[in-house]
Amino acid sequence: MLKLDAVTVRFGGLTALSDVSFEIPQGEILGLVGPNGAGKTTLFNSISGLVKARGQITFDGKNVIRLPLHRRARVGIGRTFQIPQPMHHLSVRENLAVAQVFGAGRYDPKRIDEILTVMELSHKADADAASALALQELKRLEIAKALATEPKLLLLDEVLAGLESNAKRTFMLKLRELHRLFGLTIVIVEHDIETISELCTRAVVLNFGQLIADGTPAEVFANPAVMESYTGTAHA
């Protein structure tokens, strides 16, 4: 479904991503891990079109690297941010409806109701502007907006950050439900090793902009280089 080939991003003299290559088959839940500054969000930004990258990003057989941001959303790449980015002036339902009309090119109120139900936002759908939501609701809206564009690939940037353990577990179950219900391919950025191990079938590790490990979560977290990048010390 998604193939990255020698993806490189430079900001002036700083190389944020260096020759990153890997593939994601359809239906996979992939964990993207690494310490702060490893390049995880930059990789998301380059896939979704927020930053210019060199190399090749092939999605559904088409190189999308030159497509602008809004066109990538339309071909099926959905994305969320660690800090939710709602369209504040619009109601929750309008956020989803606009995303569906412009992202998926159609208006299907039933589908929007379905997403609202799954994301437990039905009771807030028309009540107020999105800016009035609480943090957890905003996080759910962030995913709901991306779902409304009817993506094939969903990039989730630290959606579980800041949640306490029970809320995190509930959210993980929710992600599994979304994966099953909408037939999604999911890439999730997450720091927590346990979460990645439980949720993902595969993990890719970045450090200083380079891919240092790729495998099942068990294989990856048994890799001394990965643990060293995480802890800053050699693993015993």
Next chain:
Amino acid sequence: MTELVLQALFSGVLIGGVYALVALGLALAFGAMRIINLAHGELVLLAAYMAYLVESRTGLDPYFAIPLALIVVGVASWILFLLVDRIKDHRELNSLILTFAIGIILTNAILLLFASDVRTTSSAFLQDAVSFGDVYAMRGELIAFVLALVLMGVLWWWLKSSWYGRAVRAVSSNRGAAQLMGINPTRIETVSFLVAGALASFAGIALYTMSVVQPATGHALTVKAFIITVLAGVGSIPGVFLGAVLLGLTEALTVTFASSALQELAGMVLFLLVLFFMPNGLFGARARRG
């Protein structure tokens, strides 16, 4: 005395309606692109001169100039947008300089084409007085006020209920997030500028039918539109209307009870007072919630 006050209030509300029409275009472009179009008053003025052109050349009522004004001001707005869109860095600041310069160019172009003479409608129908008890208004003022109310309603509906209107609000809310929803911001900004141009066209014609225009009027209109946008607290159509009426009332009462020479000054004093005591504008909190 009571009659004078009533007349001033009535005139203030009527001119406020047209001021709202002038300010809506500026507020819309600001909402969508976060730029203040300092040439907006000149676009309104351009439409006013189209009304003058049609009336003086054909003898038709100025409102027959609407199609011509929509085309001319629409093309001018589009060119303006293309220029603003070329600014890649510090767009908010650089666009101020660019649009200010375009405003000067437009003012001088109008001066060159139409001379510096004061112009107003010669239509007896529009200049006829209509009385409501003790207060009077020109028929042109009443038509312009009703037109302003209708257009504000149409704009409100468009922003609230049409997909493009919702997309304008989405881009205005969060440009990056809107792009991730598949919205092409350039297209939405173009549409916003064209709608702002259409509003300027109607505002210019309405202004010509109820007031006098000359090449220097454009700059004063931009200042008024800016004052109203700040009074409203940016982003609220009812806020723009109430801010405009407040400005109209302030000016009318100043003219009635002090001097017409103090009219512009009174508007600026109102502006500074609101900025000082209510920095978010009169309707800032409401505007943030849309």
